[in-house]
Amino acid sequence: MLMRSTCNRSVVKRSILHAFLLLLLWSCSSSRLPTLRYGTAQEVGMDADTLACAVDLFRQAVDKDELRGVVLLVARQGVVVVHEAIGWRDKENEFPMQKDSLFRMASNTKPTIATAVLILAEDGKLALSDAAGEYLPAFAARPGAGITIHHLLTHTSGLRIGSIFLRPLLEKSPEHPDAPSLQVEVARFGEIGPEEEPGTTYSYSNPGFNTLGAIIEVVSGQPLNVFLKERLYDPLGMYDSLNHESQSDHARMSKVYSRRRGEGEWYARWSPGDPPDYPFVRASGGMISTAWDYAIFYQMYLNDGVYNGRRILSEESVEQGTSQQTMEVYTLEEQESRRGFYGYGWNVSQEGIYSHGGSDGTYAWVDPNREIIGLVFTQSPGGENPRSEFRDLVAASVSEPGQGRR
DSSP states (O other), X not given: OHXXXXXXXXXXXXXXXXXXXXXXXXXXXXXXXXXXXXXXXXXXXXXXXXXXXXXHHHHHHHHTXXXXXXXXXEEETTEEEEEEEEEEEETTTTEEOOTTOBEEOGGGGHHHHHHXXXXXXXXXXXXXXXXXXXXXXXXXXXXXXXXXXXXXXXXXXXXXXXXXXXSSOOOOOSSOTTOSOHHHHXXXXXXXXXXXXXXXXXXXXXXXXXXXXXXXXXXXXXXXXXXXXXXXXXXXXXXXXXXXXXXXOTTTBOOEEEOOTTSSOOEEEEOTTSOXXXXXXXXXXXXXXXXXXXXXXXXXXXXXXXXXXXXXXXXXXXXXXXXXXXXXXXXXXXXXXXXXXXXSSSEEETTSOEEEEOTTSEEEEEETTTTEEEEEEESOTTSOOTHHHHXXXXXXXXXXXXXXXX
């Protein structure tokens, strides 16, 4: 008995030592992953003149009034080599765009929602193969049955509801005492159900992502904005990020300008202090953020789920989320003609670059092969935006592409 007891203690000690060494190894490797800091283009193998030409594209666009204002940010290997504010956040009052200006992110909210779903999956609270009806009763029976969380994440749910929510929004009543709310409005989608067999076609769906937001609330037991703040924004240090216009710092918010592309005068479609688009937090859009905050989120993905020593996602979840998940819904001929496919909250190109844009003018991308993140944040959609040329010049500025992190 004494020998067996001694052996057991020895095994336990070795197991504890092994676990400690693994934790120490992970901690050391995580501490080497970059956090954003300012530096020079030269130290990360980029050509400063080419980057200057890229920035100048936007100076010219603002001078021509093709854009009212823009914030640009480019980082390689965590070193911020471009962070410029150009033009106006409020042209009429001559308020200049600033590096810490706040932006309505619109559909750039979607990568954060997908991240929240992956966090819950890692927590064991849900599985991506689960039917939406397991969490939302309105989806449990026909016509909404058959839609899974994977379908919602990839816009392959078959939902063809054209608006963000059905109009008019429900009013408070004995039947709907919480109306209007995210969960109450999403329940109406389940009653309509998909027009196409789930998993067989791709169609970008704002209602689908709002359904994910309702699932996050049910599974976490928290309002969507509270969950995002506690599990994503605060751990990453994204202290300027939130999910409703009414709570934003209006002194730093940019007006949202609109016009028909290439014609007409700009007009302010939304101004700080105007009523929010919806009276509740949604998941298809609604995020408010700065270029710096959003760059932190993108750097976390480029770091395979870690930022500033905090692991937000596993490497496996990052790989899954940034992979081309919708390829199988297309024929081989269609696959060959497409430039990319959708992942979980990301557009993923054939070259492995993942990105997303927002209808109010924001756009950002991650180039894992060159270890680059880039952001072009405007609030004046409809003008001639040189973001594609900007991205090409940023890529061209790299003297020797890296091997990425995978």
